[in-house]
Amino acid sequence: KAGVTQTPRYLIKTRGQQVTLSCSPISGHRSVSWYQQTPGQGLQFLFEYFSETQRNKGNFPGRFSGRQFSNSRSEMNVSTLELGDSALYLCASSLDGQVYGYTFGSGTRLTVV
């Protein structure tokens, strides 16, 4: 079966701009979780969506937001980009949000210049 698809793979944006990243989960998976990976802070949980509702949120500023559509595809948005937002953004899908069932995508590499 198809894996978790994240688009685009690479992105370069300028400070102050906004960006939208997309994650298509495995067919049948209803939960999508997002993580940010940086050299300094490592892997940090952003938020989790299940059936179009945000169920869980990490400790990130309000510039980071997300949503989930009825087909379980999820997008995350970062507004007013800062240099420190440069990171690999990973999404993980699962049937019900349980981490045991996580399948990760290959990530979107965002560079803010």
Place this chain on the structure above:
Amino acid sequence: GDSVTQMEGPVTLSEEAFLTINCTYTATGYPSLFWYVQYPGEGLQLLLKATKADDKGSNKGFEATYRKETTSFHLEKGSVQVSDSAVYFCALRKESGSARQLTFGSGTQLTVLP
């Protein structure tokens, strides 16, 4: 709060050497523990897990034992291969509360030389 501490990398070994990557955690209760592996340009793959004290997770020759008394979950492999070169992450899931998220260690880069 919960945290995971991994040994600093990078780690460089020769093929067929013994591997240990140390991982200790701080958490209340009885978290579940995981090792993930990340190959270049790819996302994370679950390597093994353990859900209670004294459980041993194993996969592809890798093993880790959940030690409650030392709050540790060290990763070991008896004979590494070049193909094991990757970044390894230790992680925990809380027993309750925010159970639907992982807390990760900083990762350990492993390079295996032929």
